[in-house]
Amino acid sequence: xxxxxDGSPHPHILVIGAGFGGLTFCQKFGYSEARITLVDRQNHHxxxxxxxxxATAGLSAPEIAQPIRSILRDKPNVTVLLRExxxxxxxxxxxxxxxxxxxxxxxxxxFGGVTSYYNHPEWEAFAPGLKSLDDALRIRRQALxxxxxxxxxxxxxxxxxxxxxxxxxxxxxxxxxxxxxAELARYVxxxxxxxxxxxxxxxILVEAAPRLLGQxxxxxxxxxxARLTKxxxxxxxxxxxxxxGEGFLRLADGTRLESANIIWAAGVAAHPLSRxxxxxxxxxGRVLVNPDLSVPQHPEVFAIGDLALVRDQHSxxxxxxxxxxxxxxxHVARIVENELxxxxxxxxxxxxxxxxxxxxxxxxxxxxxxxxxxxxxxxxGWLAWAAxxxxxxxxxxxxxxxxxxxxxxTYSYFTYQRGSRIVTGIGxxxxxxxxxxxxxxxx
Numbered sequence: 001x002x003x004x005x006d007g008s009p010h011p012h013i014l015v016i017g018a019g020f021g022g023l024t025f026c027q028k029f030g031y032s033e034a035r036i037t038l039v040d041r042q043n044h045h046x047x048x049x050x051x052x053x054x055a056t057a058g059l060s061a062p063e064i065a066q067p068i069r070s071i072l073r074d075k076p077n078v079t080v081l082l083r084e085x086x087x088x089x090x091x092x093x094x095x096x097x098x099x100x101x102x103x104x105x106x107x108x109x110x111f112g113g114v115t116s117y118y119n120h121p122e123w124e125a126f127a128p129g130l131k132s133l134d135d136a137l138r139i140r141r142q143a144l145x146x147x148x149x150x151x152x153x154x155x156x157x158x159x160x161x162x163x164x165x166x167x168x169x170x171x172x173x174x175x176x177x178x179x180x181x182a183e184l185a186r187y188v189x190x191x192x193x194x195x196x197x198x199x200x201x202x203x204i205l206v207e208a209a210p211r212l213l214g215q216x217x218x219x220x221x222x223x224x225x226a227r228l229t230k231x232x233x234x235x236x237x238x239x240x241x242x243x244x245g246e247g248f249l250r251l252a253d254g255t256r257l258e259s260a261n262i263i264w265a266a267g268v269a270a271h272p273l274s275r276x277x278x279x280x281x282x283x284x285g286r287v288l289v290n291p292d293l294s295v296p297q298h299p300e301v302f303a304i305g306d307l308a309l310v311r312d313q314h315s316x317x318x319x320x321x322x323x324x325x326x327x328x329x330x331h332v333a334r335i336v337e338n339e340l341x342x343x344x345x346x347x348x349x350x351x352x353x354x355x356x357x358x359x360x361x362x363x364x365x366x367x368x369x370x371x372x373x374x375x376x377x378x379x380x381g382w383l384a385w386a387a388x389x390x391x392x393x394x395x396x397x398x399x400x401x402x403x404x405x406x407x408x409x410t411y412s413y414f415t416y417q418r419g420s421r422i423v424t425g426i427g428x429x430x431x432x433x434x435x436x437x438x439x440x441x442x443x
Contacts, residue, residue: 169266170207
Protein backbone atom coordinates (compact mmCIF):
# COMPACT_ATOMS: atom_id res chain seq x y z
CA UNK A 1 0.00 0.00 0.00
CA UNK A 2 1.27 3.47 -0.89
CA UNK A 3 1.53 5.52 2.28
CA UNK A 4 0.67 9.20 2.08
CA UNK A 5 3.48 11.65 2.74
CA ASP A 6 1.44 13.28 5.50
CA GLY A 7 1.11 9.99 7.37
CA SER A 8 -2.50 9.35 6.39
CA PRO A 9 -3.45 5.84 5.20
CA HIS A 10 -5.29 7.57 2.35
CA PRO A 11 -3.02 8.82 -0.45
CA HIS A 12 -3.53 12.41 -1.49
CA ILE A 13 -4.02 13.46 -5.13
CA LEU A 14 -3.87 17.16 -5.87
CA VAL A 15 -5.60 18.34 -9.07
CA ILE A 16 -5.01 21.90 -10.26
CA GLY A 17 -7.73 23.23 -12.56
CA ALA A 18 -11.39 22.29 -13.06
CA GLY A 19 -11.50 22.51 -16.82
CA PHE A 20 -12.26 19.50 -19.00
CA GLY A 21 -9.08 17.70 -17.94
CA GLY A 22 -9.19 18.25 -14.18
CA LEU A 23 -12.91 17.68 -13.89
CA THR A 24 -12.82 14.50 -15.96
CA PHE A 25 -10.02 13.11 -13.80
CA CYS A 26 -12.08 13.63 -10.65
CA GLN A 27 -15.17 12.10 -12.25
CA LYS A 28 -13.45 9.02 -13.69
CA PHE A 29 -11.05 8.22 -10.86
CA GLY A 30 -12.54 5.21 -9.08
CA TYR A 31 -10.32 4.45 -6.08
CA SER A 32 -12.38 5.72 -3.17
CA GLU A 33 -9.59 5.21 -0.61
CA ALA A 34 -7.65 8.11 -2.06
CA ARG A 35 -8.24 11.75 -1.15
CA ILE A 36 -8.54 14.22 -4.00
CA THR A 37 -8.20 17.98 -3.63
CA LEU A 38 -9.35 20.01 -6.63
CA VAL A 39 -8.14 23.62 -6.70
CA ASP A 40 -9.47 26.26 -9.06
CA ARG A 41 -9.69 30.07 -9.14
CA GLN A 42 -13.35 29.89 -10.19
CA ASN A 43 -16.27 28.12 -8.53
CA HIS A 44 -17.61 26.86 -11.85
CA HIS A 45 -16.71 24.57 -14.71
CA UNK A 46 -16.97 26.43 -18.02
CA UNK A 47 -18.03 24.80 -21.28
CA UNK A 48 -15.60 26.80 -23.40
CA UNK A 49 -16.77 25.60 -26.85
CA UNK A 50 -19.95 27.66 -26.39
CA UNK A 51 -18.25 30.70 -24.89
CA UNK A 52 -18.49 32.58 -28.18
CA UNK A 53 -22.30 32.33 -27.99
CA UNK A 54 -22.27 34.22 -24.68
CA ALA A 55 -20.04 36.87 -26.29
CA THR A 56 -22.49 37.24 -29.19
CA ALA A 57 -25.67 37.34 -27.04
CA GLY A 58 -26.87 33.88 -28.06
CA LEU A 59 -26.67 32.34 -24.59
CA SER A 60 -26.44 33.64 -21.04
CA ALA A 61 -23.47 32.87 -18.79
CA PRO A 62 -25.20 30.38 -16.42
CA GLU A 63 -26.28 28.25 -19.40
CA ILE A 64 -22.72 27.16 -20.18
CA ALA A 65 -21.33 26.98 -16.64
CA GLN A 66 -22.01 24.69 -13.70
CA PRO A 67 -20.79 24.97 -10.07
CA ILE A 68 -17.89 22.59 -9.50
CA ARG A 69 -19.22 21.50 -6.12
CA SER A 70 -22.56 20.62 -7.69
CA ILE A 71 -20.91 18.48 -10.38
CA LEU A 72 -18.81 16.57 -7.82
CA ARG A 73 -21.33 16.37 -4.98
CA ASP A 74 -21.54 12.57 -5.35
CA LYS A 75 -17.76 12.25 -4.90
CA PRO A 76 -17.30 12.37 -1.09
CA ASN A 77 -13.53 11.84 -1.38
CA VAL A 78 -13.13 15.02 -3.47
CA THR A 79 -12.54 18.34 -1.70
CA VAL A 80 -12.94 21.51 -3.77
CA LEU A 81 -10.93 24.61 -2.87
CA LEU A 82 -11.63 28.03 -4.37
CA ARG A 83 -8.02 29.16 -4.27
CA GLU A 84 -5.20 30.24 -6.56
CA UNK A 85 -1.99 28.26 -6.77
CA UNK A 86 1.08 30.50 -6.64
CA UNK A 87 3.92 28.01 -7.09
CA UNK A 88 5.31 24.50 -6.74
CA UNK A 89 8.19 22.62 -5.18
CA UNK A 90 8.21 19.35 -7.10
CA UNK A 91 11.18 17.97 -5.15
CA UNK A 92 9.27 18.30 -1.87
CA UNK A 93 5.95 17.39 -3.52
CA UNK A 94 4.33 20.62 -2.43
CA UNK A 95 2.08 23.25 -3.99
CA UNK A 96 1.78 26.76 -2.60
CA UNK A 97 -1.61 28.42 -2.24
CA UNK A 98 -0.47 31.81 -1.02
CA UNK A 99 0.70 31.27 2.57
CA UNK A 100 -0.65 27.71 2.67
CA UNK A 101 1.28 24.68 1.47
CA UNK A 102 -0.40 21.48 0.28
CA UNK A 103 1.57 18.26 0.07
CA UNK A 104 0.60 15.53 -2.38
CA UNK A 105 1.39 12.00 -3.42
CA UNK A 106 0.24 12.55 -7.00
CA UNK A 107 -0.15 15.87 -8.77
CA UNK A 108 -2.34 16.42 -11.85
CA UNK A 109 -1.67 19.72 -13.58
CA UNK A 110 -4.68 20.80 -15.64
CA PHE A 111 -4.74 24.57 -15.36
CA GLY A 112 -5.09 25.11 -19.10
CA GLY A 113 -4.06 27.95 -21.33
CA VAL A 114 -4.32 31.71 -21.69
CA THR A 115 -4.62 34.04 -24.67
CA SER A 116 -1.28 34.62 -26.39
CA TYR A 117 -0.54 37.97 -28.02
CA TYR A 118 2.76 36.81 -29.49
CA ASN A 119 5.04 39.04 -27.41
CA HIS A 120 2.66 42.01 -27.58
CA PRO A 121 0.96 41.99 -24.16
CA GLU A 122 0.06 45.67 -24.61
CA TRP A 123 -2.55 44.65 -27.21
CA GLU A 124 -4.70 43.01 -24.56
CA ALA A 125 -6.00 46.40 -23.39
CA PHE A 126 -7.50 47.05 -26.82
CA ALA A 127 -8.28 43.55 -28.13
CA PRO A 128 -9.68 41.19 -25.46
CA GLY A 129 -9.32 37.46 -25.85
CA LEU A 130 -12.03 34.91 -25.17
CA LYS A 131 -11.08 32.49 -22.41
CA SER A 132 -13.49 33.15 -19.53
CA LEU A 133 -17.02 34.25 -18.77
CA ASP A 134 -15.63 37.66 -17.81
CA ASP A 135 -14.06 37.92 -21.27
CA ALA A 136 -17.31 36.92 -22.99
CA LEU A 137 -19.42 39.35 -20.96
CA ARG A 138 -16.97 42.16 -21.62
CA ILE A 139 -17.01 41.52 -25.37
CA ARG A 140 -20.80 41.28 -25.46
CA ARG A 141 -21.19 44.46 -23.44
CA GLN A 142 -18.84 46.48 -25.62
CA ALA A 143 -20.38 45.22 -28.87
CA LEU A 144 -23.95 45.99 -27.81
CA UNK A 145 -23.02 49.38 -26.38
CA UNK A 146 -21.27 50.27 -29.62
CA UNK A 147 -24.59 49.99 -31.48
CA UNK A 148 -26.28 52.08 -28.78
CA UNK A 149 -23.62 54.77 -29.16
CA UNK A 150 -23.99 54.67 -32.93
CA UNK A 151 -27.72 55.30 -32.52
CA UNK A 152 -26.85 58.41 -30.47
CA UNK A 153 -24.21 59.73 -32.88
CA UNK A 154 -24.79 62.18 -35.74
CA UNK A 155 -21.29 61.73 -37.17
CA UNK A 156 -21.30 59.21 -40.08
CA UNK A 157 -17.61 58.38 -39.63
CA UNK A 158 -18.08 57.76 -35.91
CA UNK A 159 -21.11 55.62 -36.61
CA UNK A 160 -19.12 53.51 -39.02
CA UNK A 161 -16.30 53.07 -36.48
CA UNK A 162 -18.78 52.02 -33.81
CA UNK A 163 -20.45 49.57 -36.18
CA UNK A 164 -17.19 47.92 -37.26
CA UNK A 165 -16.10 44.78 -35.46
CA UNK A 166 -12.77 43.07 -36.14
CA UNK A 167 -11.92 39.49 -35.21
CA UNK A 168 -8.22 38.56 -35.36
CA UNK A 169 -7.62 34.85 -35.93
CA UNK A 170 -9.05 32.50 -38.52
CA UNK A 171 -9.32 29.34 -36.44
CA UNK A 172 -12.62 27.81 -35.25
CA UNK A 173 -13.13 30.45 -32.54
CA UNK A 174 -12.47 33.28 -34.97
CA UNK A 175 -14.88 32.12 -37.64
CA UNK A 176 -17.55 31.28 -35.06
CA UNK A 177 -17.30 34.76 -33.58
CA UNK A 178 -17.30 36.48 -36.97
CA UNK A 179 -20.27 34.49 -38.24
CA UNK A 180 -22.26 35.00 -35.06
CA UNK A 181 -21.64 38.75 -34.96
CA ALA A 182 -22.59 39.10 -38.63
CA GLU A 183 -25.87 37.30 -37.96
CA LEU A 184 -26.46 39.40 -34.84
CA ALA A 185 -26.22 42.62 -36.86
CA ARG A 186 -27.94 41.43 -40.01
CA TYR A 187 -30.88 39.49 -38.58
CA VAL A 188 -31.32 40.30 -34.89
CA UNK A 189 -30.50 43.96 -34.35
CA UNK A 190 -31.78 45.29 -37.67
CA UNK A 191 -35.33 45.68 -36.33
CA UNK A 192 -34.31 47.19 -32.99
CA UNK A 193 -32.91 50.57 -34.09
CA UNK A 194 -34.44 53.59 -35.87
CA UNK A 195 -31.54 55.96 -36.61
CA UNK A 196 -29.02 53.37 -37.76
CA UNK A 197 -29.23 50.29 -39.95
CA UNK A 198 -27.27 47.48 -38.23
CA UNK A 199 -27.14 45.66 -41.56
CA UNK A 200 -24.52 48.23 -42.57
CA UNK A 201 -22.21 47.02 -39.81
CA UNK A 202 -18.83 45.70 -40.91
CA UNK A 203 -17.45 42.45 -39.53
CA ILE A 204 -13.85 41.90 -40.57
CA LEU A 205 -11.94 38.65 -40.02
CA VAL A 206 -8.14 38.89 -40.18
CA GLU A 207 -5.85 35.87 -40.49
CA ALA A 208 -2.05 35.88 -40.90
CA ALA A 209 -1.95 32.47 -42.63
CA PRO A 210 -2.76 32.03 -46.32
CA ARG A 211 -6.17 30.54 -45.46
CA LEU A 212 -8.65 30.06 -42.65
CA LEU A 213 -9.03 26.87 -40.59
CA GLY A 214 -5.53 25.50 -41.07
CA GLN A 215 -6.46 22.23 -39.33
CA UNK A 216 -9.22 21.55 -41.86
CA UNK A 217 -8.90 20.57 -45.51
CA UNK A 218 -8.63 23.29 -48.15
CA UNK A 219 -12.08 22.36 -49.46
CA UNK A 220 -13.74 22.89 -46.08
CA UNK A 221 -11.79 26.09 -45.51
CA UNK A 222 -13.09 27.39 -48.85
CA UNK A 223 -16.64 26.44 -47.83
CA UNK A 224 -16.19 28.40 -44.61
CA UNK A 225 -14.99 31.49 -46.50
CA ALA A 226 -17.94 31.26 -48.88
CA ARG A 227 -20.39 31.05 -45.99
CA LEU A 228 -18.77 33.95 -44.12
CA THR A 229 -18.80 36.07 -47.27
CA LYS A 230 -22.48 35.32 -47.77
CA UNK A 231 -23.10 36.60 -44.24
CA UNK A 232 -21.29 39.81 -45.13
CA UNK A 233 -18.01 39.11 -43.32
CA UNK A 234 -14.92 40.65 -44.91
CA UNK A 235 -12.26 37.93 -44.85
CA UNK A 236 -8.63 39.07 -45.04
CA UNK A 237 -6.01 36.33 -45.14
CA UNK A 238 -2.23 36.25 -45.54
CA UNK A 239 -1.80 39.51 -43.66
CA UNK A 240 -0.54 39.90 -40.11
CA UNK A 241 -1.38 42.48 -37.50
CA UNK A 242 1.30 45.10 -36.97
CA UNK A 243 -0.25 47.37 -34.31
CA UNK A 244 -3.38 47.51 -32.19
CA GLY A 245 -4.28 50.70 -30.35
CA GLU A 246 -7.24 52.58 -28.93
CA GLY A 247 -9.98 52.09 -31.53
CA PHE A 248 -7.80 51.00 -34.44
CA LEU A 249 -5.82 48.14 -35.93
CA ARG A 250 -2.98 48.46 -38.44
CA LEU A 251 -2.04 45.58 -40.73
CA ALA A 252 1.42 44.79 -42.06
CA ASP A 253 0.38 45.94 -45.55
CA GLY A 254 -0.23 49.44 -44.14
CA THR A 255 -4.02 49.23 -43.95
CA ARG A 256 -5.49 51.00 -40.94
CA LEU A 257 -8.89 49.77 -39.74
CA GLU A 258 -10.94 51.93 -37.38
CA SER A 259 -13.09 49.91 -35.00
CA ALA A 260 -14.70 50.23 -31.59
CA ASN A 261 -14.51 46.46 -31.08
CA ILE A 262 -11.43 44.36 -31.77
CA ILE A 263 -11.42 40.76 -30.55
CA TRP A 264 -8.30 38.60 -30.38
CA ALA A 265 -8.79 34.93 -31.28
CA ALA A 266 -5.36 34.24 -32.74
CA GLY A 267 -3.25 32.44 -30.18
CA VAL A 268 -3.08 30.26 -27.08
CA ALA A 269 -0.22 29.72 -24.64
CA ALA A 270 0.11 27.65 -21.51
CA HIS A 271 -0.75 29.32 -18.23
CA PRO A 272 2.20 31.35 -16.85
CA LEU A 273 2.09 29.18 -13.74
CA SER A 274 3.83 26.47 -15.78
CA ARG A 275 7.03 28.51 -15.56
CA UNK A 276 7.14 28.01 -11.79
CA UNK A 277 7.45 24.23 -12.18
CA UNK A 278 11.16 24.23 -12.99
CA UNK A 279 10.77 21.68 -15.82
CA UNK A 280 11.39 21.75 -19.56
CA UNK A 281 8.87 23.80 -21.54
CA UNK A 282 8.34 24.66 -25.18
CA UNK A 283 8.14 28.25 -26.47
CA UNK A 284 4.42 28.41 -25.63
CA GLY A 285 5.09 27.37 -22.03
CA ARG A 286 3.75 23.83 -22.44
CA VAL A 287 5.32 21.00 -20.43
CA LEU A 288 7.32 18.47 -22.44
CA VAL A 289 5.79 15.33 -20.96
CA ASN A 290 6.74 11.66 -21.18
CA PRO A 291 4.63 9.26 -23.30
CA ASP A 292 2.55 8.40 -20.20
CA LEU A 293 1.89 12.17 -19.67
CA SER A 294 4.12 12.36 -16.60
CA VAL A 295 6.66 15.14 -16.11
CA PRO A 296 10.29 14.05 -16.72
CA GLN A 297 12.10 13.18 -13.47
CA HIS A 298 8.78 13.35 -11.61
CA PRO A 299 6.68 10.23 -12.29
CA GLU A 300 4.15 11.33 -9.65
CA VAL A 301 3.35 14.54 -11.58
CA PHE A 302 1.18 14.60 -14.70
CA ALA A 303 0.38 17.45 -17.10
CA ILE A 304 -2.71 17.26 -19.29
CA GLY A 305 -4.77 19.42 -21.64
CA ASP A 306 -3.49 22.73 -23.02
CA LEU A 307 -0.65 22.64 -20.52
CA ALA A 308 1.05 19.60 -22.07
CA LEU A 309 2.93 19.19 -25.33
CA VAL A 310 1.86 15.69 -26.35
CA ARG A 311 2.57 13.83 -29.57
CA ASP A 312 0.28 11.09 -30.80
CA GLN A 313 1.27 7.71 -32.22
CA HIS A 314 1.96 9.42 -35.57
CA SER A 315 4.31 11.99 -33.97
CA UNK A 316 1.76 14.74 -34.54
CA UNK A 317 1.12 17.29 -31.78
CA UNK A 318 -2.17 16.56 -30.04
CA UNK A 319 -4.42 19.62 -30.46
CA UNK A 320 -5.48 21.67 -27.46
CA UNK A 321 -9.15 20.73 -27.63
CA UNK A 322 -11.54 19.48 -24.98
CA UNK A 323 -11.82 15.86 -26.24
CA UNK A 324 -8.03 15.52 -26.06
CA UNK A 325 -7.94 16.88 -22.50
CA UNK A 326 -10.66 14.46 -21.43
CA UNK A 327 -8.85 11.50 -23.00
CA UNK A 328 -5.63 12.49 -21.22
CA UNK A 329 -7.49 12.76 -17.92
CA UNK A 330 -8.93 9.26 -18.29
CA HIS A 331 -5.49 7.88 -19.14
CA VAL A 332 -3.89 9.44 -16.06
CA ALA A 333 -6.80 8.35 -13.85
CA ARG A 334 -6.28 4.72 -14.92
CA ILE A 335 -2.53 4.87 -14.23
CA VAL A 336 -2.89 6.39 -10.77
CA GLU A 337 -5.79 4.15 -9.81
CA ASN A 338 -3.94 1.00 -10.87
CA GLU A 339 -0.85 1.98 -8.90
CA LEU A 340 -2.82 2.76 -5.77
CA UNK A 341 -4.78 -0.47 -5.98
CA UNK A 342 -1.61 -2.51 -6.48
CA UNK A 343 0.27 -0.60 -3.79
CA UNK A 344 3.27 -0.08 -6.06
CA UNK A 345 4.45 3.05 -7.82
CA UNK A 346 5.63 2.39 -11.37
CA UNK A 347 8.42 3.97 -13.34
CA UNK A 348 7.29 6.22 -16.16
CA UNK A 349 8.90 3.99 -18.79
CA UNK A 350 6.88 0.97 -17.58
CA UNK A 351 3.52 2.69 -17.86
CA UNK A 352 1.27 2.54 -20.91
CA UNK A 353 1.74 5.42 -23.34
CA UNK A 354 -1.09 7.78 -24.10
CA UNK A 355 -2.78 7.22 -27.46
CA UNK A 356 -4.94 10.00 -28.81
CA UNK A 357 -8.12 9.10 -30.63
CA UNK A 358 -8.96 11.97 -32.96
CA UNK A 359 -12.75 12.06 -33.07
CA UNK A 360 -12.77 14.87 -35.60
CA UNK A 361 -13.02 18.63 -35.69
CA UNK A 362 -16.03 20.88 -36.14
CA UNK A 363 -16.70 24.60 -36.47
CA UNK A 364 -20.02 26.34 -36.92
CA UNK A 365 -20.51 29.34 -39.19
CA UNK A 366 -23.79 30.87 -38.18
CA UNK A 367 -27.27 29.49 -38.60
CA UNK A 368 -27.60 26.08 -40.30
CA UNK A 369 -23.98 26.00 -41.47
CA UNK A 370 -20.85 24.30 -40.19
CA UNK A 371 -17.83 22.35 -41.37
CA UNK A 372 -16.79 18.99 -39.95
CA UNK A 373 -13.86 16.68 -40.57
CA UNK A 374 -13.64 13.18 -39.11
CA UNK A 375 -10.60 11.40 -40.46
CA UNK A 376 -11.00 11.37 -44.25
CA UNK A 377 -14.71 12.08 -43.99
CA UNK A 378 -15.66 15.69 -44.69
CA UNK A 379 -19.07 17.32 -44.66
CA UNK A 380 -20.51 20.79 -44.38
CA GLY A 381 -23.76 22.73 -44.41
CA TRP A 382 -26.87 21.79 -42.46
CA LEU A 383 -25.77 18.21 -41.73
CA ALA A 384 -22.50 19.37 -40.17
CA TRP A 385 -24.40 22.03 -38.22
CA ALA A 386 -26.86 19.45 -36.83
CA ALA A 387 -23.96 17.20 -35.84
CA UNK A 388 -22.26 20.17 -34.16
CA UNK A 389 -25.40 20.90 -32.14
CA UNK A 390 -25.76 17.28 -31.05
CA UNK A 391 -22.11 16.87 -30.01
CA UNK A 392 -22.13 20.06 -27.94
CA UNK A 393 -25.38 19.18 -26.21
CA UNK A 394 -24.04 15.73 -25.32
CA UNK A 395 -20.87 17.09 -23.71
CA UNK A 396 -22.50 20.06 -21.97
CA UNK A 397 -22.49 19.40 -18.21
CA UNK A 398 -25.81 19.29 -16.35
CA UNK A 399 -29.35 18.49 -17.45
CA UNK A 400 -30.55 22.01 -16.66
CA UNK A 401 -27.87 23.48 -18.90
CA UNK A 402 -28.68 21.05 -21.72
CA UNK A 403 -32.37 21.89 -21.53
CA UNK A 404 -31.78 25.66 -21.33
CA UNK A 405 -29.37 25.68 -24.27
CA UNK A 406 -31.65 23.50 -26.37
CA UNK A 407 -34.58 25.83 -25.64
CA UNK A 408 -32.51 28.92 -26.53
CA UNK A 409 -31.27 27.37 -29.77
CA THR A 410 -34.79 26.35 -30.78
CA TYR A 411 -36.13 29.82 -29.98
CA SER A 412 -33.34 31.51 -31.95
CA TYR A 413 -33.72 29.18 -34.91
CA PHE A 414 -37.41 29.91 -35.44
CA THR A 415 -37.49 33.60 -34.44
CA TYR A 416 -34.06 34.98 -35.42
CA GLN A 417 -33.92 36.42 -31.90
CA ARG A 418 -31.33 36.24 -29.15
CA GLY A 419 -32.47 36.64 -25.59
CA SER A 420 -29.21 37.60 -23.85
CA ARG A 421 -28.92 41.24 -24.94
CA ILE A 422 -29.35 42.93 -21.55
CA VAL A 423 -26.44 45.20 -20.62
CA THR A 424 -25.82 46.67 -17.15
CA GLY A 425 -23.25 49.06 -15.72
CA ILE A 426 -23.87 51.74 -18.35
CA GLY A 427 -23.82 54.72 -15.98
CA UNK A 428 -25.48 58.08 -16.56
CA UNK A 429 -24.85 58.26 -20.29
CA UNK A 430 -24.00 55.76 -22.98
CA UNK A 431 -21.97 58.37 -24.82
CA UNK A 432 -19.81 59.22 -21.79
CA UNK A 433 -18.12 55.83 -21.72
CA UNK A 434 -15.57 54.86 -24.40
CA UNK A 435 -16.10 51.63 -26.26
CA UNK A 436 -12.78 50.29 -24.98
CA UNK A 437 -13.85 50.50 -21.35
CA UNK A 438 -12.60 47.56 -19.35
CA UNK A 439 -15.68 47.44 -17.12
CA UNK A 440 -16.83 43.85 -16.95
CA UNK A 441 -20.33 44.23 -15.54
CA UNK A 442 -22.95 42.63 -17.77
CA UNK A 443 -26.11 40.60 -17.40
